Amino acid sequence: MKIIISFFFFLLVSISVQSQISEKDTVKMGYQLKESDTLLSEPIQLEEILILKEKLDPESKKQYLLLRNRVYKTYPYARIASVRLVAINNTMDKLKTSKEKRKYFKIVEDYMENEFTEQLKKLSRKQGQILVKLIHRQTGFTTYELIKDYKSGWKAFWSNTTAKVFDINLKTPYSPYEVNEDYLIETILFRAFNSGRLIKQESKNPVSYDDLSDFWEQKALNKN
Numbered sequence: 001m002k003i004i005i006s007f008f009f010f011l012l013v014s015i016s017v018q019s020q021i022s023e024k025d026t027v028k029m030g031y032q033l034k035e036s037d038t039l040l041s042e043p044i045q046l047e048e049i050l051i052l053k054e055k056l057d058p059e060s061k062k063q064y065l066l067l068r069n070r071v072y073k074t075y076p077y078a079r080i081a082s083v084r085l086v087a088i089n090n091t092m093d094k095l096k097t098s099k100e101k102r103k104y105f106k107i108v109e110d111y112m113e114n115e116f117t118e119q120l121k122k123l124s125r126k127q128g129q130i131l132v133k134l135i136h137r138q139t140g141f142t143t144y145e146l147i148k149d150y151k152s153g154w155k156a157f158w159s160n161t162t163a164k165v166f167d168i169n170l171k172t173p174y175s176p177y178e179v180n181e182d183y184l185i186e187t188i189l190f191r192a193f194n195s196g197r198l199i200k201q202e203s204k205n206p207v208s209y210d211d212l213s214d215f216w217e218q219k220a221l222n223k224n
Helices: 004-016 058-094 098-120 125-139 143-150 153-165 180-195 209-223
Strands: none
Touching: 058 098, 058 125, 058 180, 125 143, 125 180, 143 153, 180 209
């Protein structure tokens, strides 16, 4: 399950320099908004949103909707990567020699570059950060691990060093029980799957959304 991911990352690093960044603190939602995203090219609709059985204030709603847009934008790439990696690895397993595997690897890499370059150029830095998390959710491996396995440890090290310049950490796991933003991502995915907005693909490390929600609700209560 480990080819297309490294390619996705290399594109993200190269295009993240082009993103227009504006700093803005949003501690209420557990993360910082660091770019001027649009919400699906539409005005922000502040419909009633409940998180932990509480209504969000207008600013928190705005931040939630911005995060939702990032998830909508990047989740399909993570899902496609997972599906194709299964097929690619099945083919790789049937090849007998290292030479055949390297040749096949190169063909696939070139094909993916032609297919996804223009689309991925449109992603912002923050969307790139979310994609790294979703890749871990869908494959079970961090981007760093995937580059290390399919390229080399040296390539993974320098890729991560470069990524950090653009606020992307390739070692970042998807941790919905530890990170508030990841819980919100899981909430967005849960609702999008149920509404049909996104095509459901199981996480490699599935969690019970009811248990997850109860966990964060209890955590919020303990703080009060």
